[in-house]
Amino acid sequence: MDLRDTCRSLWMTRSALRVQAELKKWRRRIRWLATESRLGYCPLCEHAARFVDTSDNHRESPICLGCGSVPRQRALVRWLRARFPSLRDVRIHESSPSLCTHQLFSGQSSRYQASYYWPGLANRVVGDFQNVDLGAQPFADSGLDLVVTLDVLEHVPDPMVALREIERTLRSGGLHVFTVPRVAHCETRRRARLTANGFEHLQRPEYHCDPISRQGTLVVTDWGNDLEARIASDTSSTCVAEWVCDPSMGIHTPIEIFTMQKP
Ligand SMILES: [Zn+2]
Structure with a gap:
């Protein structure tokens, strides 16, 4: 040939x-x-919705055909709606939002700020988003009621620095509500370390989908059973996890919602 x-x-x-x-x-x-597809109610669309299975990953499937939300996003919004009947005057910062949560929060709160992080980009505002390094945030002390991070903390180079920064920006009693994939029966471990020459991989590199990066975002930390204890020992805040499951909202397997509260 x-x-x-x-x-x-x-x-x-x-x-x-x-x-x-x-x-x-x-x-x-x-x-x-x-x-x-299954019919149900989507807490982001706030009306009847159709859910479709896209994978076997219970945190990412089924998706809502109306807003594109996935179970971990619906679980967090369901949790928030039970605690905040109205978000209108709630001062919110959401880091790395998805389109559906960004639309929801920006439509319901006049005091919502959304951010992504583009390293090396000096401009503090890019379109609707602020350019915010979670480890060195431009926000004033104690100026926020609520910080939301959905599957962000596993990607942050130094999560404890970021958590202390989040705590600094929250008012007393303020909440950081978040999701992260947790590795069962393991302690928290580093998958990578940021050095002057970039990331040094301590485990096989693993990436998650990212709306602003074609390659995806590197998983830096595998969070384990000691997540709440680590946050309690490295910050002044308490941290608890609650399971949210509601098949009528397309959440068929319990999803962990973490709440960190500033004293
Ligand atoms: Zn929806």
């Missing part, structure tokens, strides 16, 4: 694979619509 034949064969293989992937995608979409 000469070079031209090899190239043609490779091109045909790639085309066949692409067609196969497209067919698979459409088969999956038809299956969602035909059999696997």
Whole structure:
């Protein structure tokens, strides 16, 4: 087989694979619509919604067809709605929001601030978002009622510095409500360490999906059973976890919602 034949064969293989992937995608979409969607109530859409399974990951699936929310986001919003009947005057900072939580909080609170972190970008405001390093935040002391981080703390280079900064920005009694994937039956461990030359990997690199990065975001910390104790010993705040499960909201497996409260 000469070079031209090899190239043609490779091109045909790639085309066949692409067609196969497209067919698979459409088969999956038809299956969602035909059999696997469920009706329920979405606390972000605030009305009846249809939920569709997209994977076996119970924190990320099913998604709401209305707003695109996933179970961990609905669990956190369900938790918040039980404690805050209105968010109108609540001073909120959300770090690295998803589109659905950003839309919800910005529509319900006039005092909502959202941030992402683009290292090396000096400008403090990018579109609707502030450029905020959680480890060195521009916010004043005790100026916030509520800080929300959804699956952010596993990616922060030094999470305890970030947690102490979050605590500094909260008023007395203020809450940091958050989710992180927790590794059962293990103590918290570092997967990577930030050095002057970038990240030094202590474990095989693992990345999570990130709306602002094609590569995804590196998982720096695997949080374990000692999460609450670590936060209590490294900050002045208390930290508790509550399980939220509500199949009518498309939350079929309990999701842990963590609350850190400043004294
Ligand atoms: Zn929804």
